[in-house]
Amino acid sequence: MVNTRSHGAGSIGESYSFQVDLRGIVDLLSHHLYSSPRVYVRELLQNAVDAVTARGQLDAQAPTAIRIDIDAGGLRIADPGIGLTEADVHRFLATIGRSSKRDDIEGARREFLGQFGIGLLACFTVAETIRVVTRSAIDPAAAPVEWLAAADGTYTLRVVDHETHPEPGTTVWLTPRIGAESWFAPERVRELVRDFGSLLPYEVTVRADGESYCATDGVPIWRRAYAAPVERRAALLAYGERVLGFAPLDVIELDAELAGVNGVAYVLSQPGNPAESSAHRVYLKGMLLGDAVRGLLPDWAFFVRCVIDTDTLRPTASREGLYEDERLAIVRDVLGERVRHWLTEIAAEQPDRLAAFLSVHSLGVKAMARHSLEMLRIMLPHLLFETTDGRVPLTEFARTHRTVRVTATVEEFRQVAATAAAQGIGVVNGGYTYDRELVGLLPQVLPGVVVQDMDADTIAAALDIVDPADELALAPVLAIARAALDPLACDVILRAFHPVSVPALYLDGRAARNERTRAETAAEADELWTEILGALAAVTPRAQLVLNYHSPVVRRLRAIDDPAFLKTAMESLYGQALLMTHRPLRPADTALLNRAFGEFLSWATQRAANDGEGAE
Numbered sequence: 001m002v003n004t005r006s007h008g009a010g011s012i013g014e015s016y017s018f019q020v021d022l023r024g025i026v027d028l029l030s031h032h033l034y035s036s037p038r039v040y041v042r043e044l045l046q047n048a049v050d051a052v053t054a055r056g057q058l059d060a061q062a063p064t065a066i067r068i069d070i071d072a073g074g075l076r077i078a079d080p081g082i083g084l085t086e087a088d089v090h091r092f093l094a095t096i097g098r099s100s101k102r103d104d105i106e107g108a109r110r111e112f113l114g115q116f117g118i119g120l121l122a123c124f125t126v127a128e129t130i131r132v133v134t135r136s137a138i139d140p141a142a143a144p145v146e147w148l149a150a151a152d153g154t155y156t157l158r159v160v161d162h163e164t165h166p167e168p169g170t171t172v173w174l175t176p177r178i179g180a181e182s183w184f185a186p187e188r189v190r191e192l193v194r195d196f197g198s199l200l201p202y203e204v205t206v207r208a209d210g211e212s213y214c215a216t217d218g219v220p221i222w223r224r225a226y227a228a229p230v231e232r233r234a235a236l237l238a239y240g241e242r243v244l245g246f247a248p249l250d251v252i253e254l255d256a257e258l259a260g261v262n263g264v265a266y267v268l269s270q271p272g273n274p275a276e277s278s279a280h281r282v283y284l285k286g287m288l289l290g291d292a293v294r295g296l297l298p299d300w301a302f303f304v305r306c307v308i309d310t311d312t313l314r315p316t317a318s319r320e321g322l323y324e325d326e327r328l329a330i331v332r333d334v335l336g337e338r339v340r341h342w343l344t345e346i347a348a349e350q351p352d353r354l355a356a357f358l359s360v361h362s363l364g365v366k367a368m369a370r371h372s373l374e375m376l377r378i379m380l381p382h383l384l385f386e387t388t389d390g391r392v393p394l395t396e397f398a399r400t401h402r403t404v405r406v407t408a409t410v411e412e413f414r415q416v417a418a419t420a421a422a423q424g425i426g427v428v429n430g431g432y433t434y435d436r437e438l439v440g441l442l443p444q445v446l447p448g449v450v451v452q453d454m455d456a457d458t459i460a461a462a463l464d465i466v467d468p469a470d471e472l473a474l475a476p477v478l479a480i481a482r483a484a485l486d487p488l489a490c491d492v493i494l495r496a497f498h499p500v501s502v503p504a505l506y507l508d509g510r511a512a513r514n515e516r517t518r519a520e521t522a523a524e525a526d527e528l529w530t531e532i533l534g535a536l537a538a539v540t541p542r543a544q545l546v547l548n549y550h551s552p553v554v555r556r557l558r559a560i561d562d563p564a565f566l567k568t569a570m571e572s573l574y575g576q577a578l579l580m581t582h583r584p585l586r587p588a589d590t591a592l593l594n595r596a597f598g599e600f601l602s603w604a605t606q607r608a609a610n611d612g613e614g615a616e
Helices: 024-033 039-058 087-090 119-125 186-197 229-244 326-349 351-369 373-382 394-400 408-420 437-438 457-461 468-471 475-488 510-524 525-533 552-559 563-580 588-615
Strands: 066-071 074-079 126-134 145-150 155-159 171-176 204-208 210-215 249-255 261-267 279-286 287-293 304-310 384-387 390-393 403-406 450-453 490-495 506-507 545-546
Touching: 039 066, 039 074, 039 171, 039 186, 039 287, 039 384, 066 087, 066 186, 074 249, 087 155, 119 126, 119 145, 126 408, 155 287, 171 249, 186 204, 186 287, 204 552, 229 249, 229 261, 229 304, 249 304, 261 351, 261 525, 287 506, 304 326, 326 351, 326 373, 351 373, 351 437, 373 390, 373 394, 384 394, 384 437, 390 394, 394 403, 403 437, 408 457, 408 506, 408 563, 475 490, 475 545, 475 563, 475 588, 506 563, 545 563, 552 563, 563 588
Parallel strands: 066 204, 279 304, 403 450, 490 545
Antiparallel strands: 066 074, 074 171, 126 145, 126 171, 145 155, 204 210, 249 261, 261 304, 279 287, 384 390, 506 545
8 A cells, every 4th residue: 555666866856755664554553543453344334335325426226235245265345336447546545645535526425434544554453465356437438456455565456357347336355364363253243344334324234154144224213213102212212222231211312403413312220420421322424433432412411321323523533532623512512402401391291200310310410400590490399408307309498498508518417407407497418419509509590598608606606595503503514524625626615405315516617627637737747847837727716515405414414523434424425426427536536435435334344343242
C-alpha cells in the first residue's frame, strides 16, 4: 500500500515522497487506535456496505446481498457494489490516507458509513496478505483488476479475465497472520459479523462448514409495527435483555428523527452510579460504532442504557466513540428531554410504573430535578425524604412545617432528630446525595415555605429553661460534670425537654467540630504547624452536653454522694449521648467509654462481694 520505488540522491530543490513503514502503521493501529483486532470485520463490512450503497445510487435495482465465506485458507467477503477500475485501485488502495469515499465521487456517497481512509489497513492487524478482485459498475467495459498486498508493504496489480469476475463488485480474501488464526474461527467471525452488522440495511450471510447464517435483522426492532402496545413493549424489553445482557426495569422509546437519532433507552434494574456516566450501544447508519459509547446522554441520566442508530453524529478516528461537537451536544439535550418527558408521563398516568422506577432510581430523579424546576415540581409529591416526621414527600412535610430546617450531614440529623421532633421543629436530613440542594429549591416551587440551615443553637434555643431553684439543687452534679468533660472541649448545661427517655443530648455545631479538628491536628503536628494552627484557635465554639431535667435518670444523679462514682456516671451519659449521634468516636471518647464501663463493672463486682459478706 506504499510506493516502494527507492529514491537515489537528489539535488537541492527536488521534491521527495515520504516513505512509510507499513508494519509500523499496523502496529500503531492495533495498539493505539483500535481497541481490538476485532474491528477488521467492521472495516470489511463497512467497505462492502459503502460499495453497495454507491451502486444503489446509480442503479436502484442492483443486487445488495453481501456474502462472507470462511475456510481453511482464511476469509472471503464479496459484495455486488460499485467496484473499482485499475486507475481507482492505484488511487484508493495503494495510497495511505486516501479513500474512495472522497474526491470526485464524494457527493454521491453521503450515505456512506466511512469517514476515514484507513480502510483495509485495519485488516493487516490479523492478515498476512490481502487479495482484492474488483470490477467497476461505473465503467462496464473496464476489465476486472486483482490487487494483492502483503504485510511488508509491497503489492502487485494485474488485470484478470472477465470470466474471473463477470459481475460488478468486489471480493476480498484475507490470509491469517501467524498467531491471529483465532480471529478467523467460524464461530468467532459469525459472532463479530452479527455484533457489528445486525442492523445493516443489506442482507449479510456468513457461510462456513457447510452452513449458512444470516447475520442481519433487517428493520430495527423499534421501527417495526406491532398489533398492540403490550406486544411492542415485551419485544423491546426482550431485545434489550439480549443485546445489553441484563433484564431492564423499563423501556423508553427515543424517537428523535429531527436530530437524526432513533432507538430505545433501557432503565437499569439496579441503582446506577451517579459518579459514572452511562455507556451506550451506538450504531452509525446500521453499523455498530461501539457498545460502551459515553457522552450520549446528560450525566444525570446514569440510570439508563441506550441502543440507538444515528446518521448525523460524527465518529472518532477509531470509529469506536463519538466526537464531542455541537451536534452531539444538541442530541444529548434532545435525548435528555425525552427521558424527562417519559417520567412526566408515567407520573401523571401510571403511578404504579413510577413507583417501581423510584424504588430503584430515586437518586437519578433527584439528579434531574436539580437542573429543572418543572421536573422538581412534578416529582416532588413522589420523592421521599428522611425527616423528623418519618420518610415523607416534602410537599406533605411542608404542609405541617412552613419553616423547613435542613441539616448538612446525616450525623447532624441523627444528633437532633428525636429532640427536634419532640419540640415540634421540622428537620430534613440533607446529608444524602442531592437532598440538601433540593430542599434549598423548595421556596421556588412551594410559595410561603422558608428553608433554614439546622444547627445546634436552634435546638438549644428551643429547649425549656429549668427553674433556678431546681438547677441550684443539681449544682454539685453540674460542677463535677463540667470538670470531667472540660478536657474534651464540652460544656454541660441543664434544660427540660422531651422525650424523657433521652437523659442527655450531645450538641456540637460545625464551628465546634472545626475547632476540635484544629486542636487535634495541632497536637499531632510539628512545631511550625502547631504555631500556625494555634493562631487559628477559636475561644467560643465548644460542644454541649445538655442534661434533660425531665429525665428520671438525671434527677437521681443528685442522690449519688461519691464524687468519683458521680464522675463515672456523667462520663457514661456523655458516652451514651455521643453514641446516639451515630458518628465515629475519637480515641479520647473511646477511652472514656471503656474507662466508665470498667469502673461500673468494678463497682458492681465490689457491691456483689459486699452483699455476699453481709449474708454470711
